[in-house]
Amino acid sequence: MTEAPDPQDDPPPPRREPLPWSVPKDVADDPAALERVRAIMAHPAYLQADRDLDFLASDPARGTRLQLDYLKPELGLREAGIGHTIVVFGSTRIAEPAAAARRLAAAEAALAADPDDPELALHVRQARRRLENARYYDVARRFGAMFADQTDWPRPERVAVMTGGGPGIMEAANRGAFEAGARSVGLNITLPHEQYPNPYLSEGLCFSFHYFALRKLHFMHRARALVIFPGGYGTLDELFEALTLVQTRKIDPLPIVLVGRAFWRAAVNFDFLLEEGVIDAEDRELFSEAETAEEIYAAIADWYEDAGCPLLGPCRPGGPAVEGG
Known part of the structure; x- marks a missing residue:
């Protein structure tokens, strides 16, 4: 018995007599x-529903859009055999040292032309700090390369560096993996202004999201560690969401590494939160600190060794490996 033709295959031969419709x-x-x-x-x-862009963008179709925002990246990551990720967050404004130096020179030239402008003076101060912080670009790039050296695992256990796919620290981590010959993942978000993914992402592994919530889900879904460099609102958002998920045990604990001790101790006074009684002592221990790529890597390795868990495969610290949800 022959199988019925798939409707998606070549169209059937035309009828000798056309049907009435x-x-x-x-x-x-x-x-x-x-x-x-x-x-x-x-x-x-009259438009078919999946071809009606106005309908798909309508309020009643939001549930469908949420499903699609989850499903397309999920299928892409499965097809690529990406079982686990090391997620790197950080500022889009921290550029590589040469670019930061050029921007400082431009800011100083603008201030020299109008030395009484307070906004231009602020730009110069910011550009100087960004040049000093450009060392973190090199650290993220080094870490991406270091970790890529350890990611030669078979499907579906392959581990990849994952970032938000943008410039700055994200670019640096993807670049390190790219230069080491490894694949890496980027999760872009659609914003009102034009944007571009960084050029060091693997083709087929850069996904664009409409909803921040679904993007966050994919950041955490395969994460085996979070590495968080200095950054602004977006970086702080990701940090505190991850800490909250671990604190409340909505997810199993995982290593969270804050890179740049001086920055993080000035940006967030965790000891103050502890003394005020709004977090507990164990909440203060949900993350570690590092300065270099080697320290980041060691912090992740030490966390898994102390927890008695393998880097590959889900587990609960102090207990046997368990199946993830």
Whole structure:
């Protein structure tokens, strides 16, 4: 018995006699019929649902869009055999040292032309700090390369560096993996202004999200460690969400490494939160600190050794490996 043809295959041969609905009503029977049929078919209601962009963008279709925002990256990561990720967050404004130096020179030139402008003076101060912080670009790049050296595992256990896919620290981590010959993942978010993914992401492993919530889900879904460099609102958002998920045991604990002790101790006074009684002592221990790529790597390795867990495969610290949800 032969299998019925797939509707997606080549179209079947034409009929010798056309079916009644394959041609519009004859104008000999109703001269206005053809124009009315054209008007009916031109109306958005006649569009097939999956081709009607206005419908897909409508409020009632939000549930479907949420499903699609989850499903497309999930299928792409599965197809690529990406079983686990090391997620790197950090500022988009921390550029590589040469670029930071050029931007400082431009800011100083602008201030020299108008030395009394307080906004230009602020730009110079910021550019100087960004040049000093450009060392973190090199650290993230080094870490991406170091970790890529350890990611030659078979499907579906392969581990990849994952970032938000943008510039700055994200670019640096993806670049390190790229230069080491490893694949890496980027999760871009659609924003009102034009943006571009960084050029060091693997083709086929850069995904664009509409919803921040689904993007966050994919950051955490395969994460085996979070490495968080200095950054602004977006970086702080990701940090505190991860800490909250671990604190409340919505997810199993995992290593969270804050890179740049001086920055993080100035940006967030965790000891103050502890003394105020709004977090507990064990919450203060949910993360570690590092300065160099080697320290980051060691912090992750030490965490898994202390927890008695393998880097590959889900587990609960202090207990046997368990199946993830």
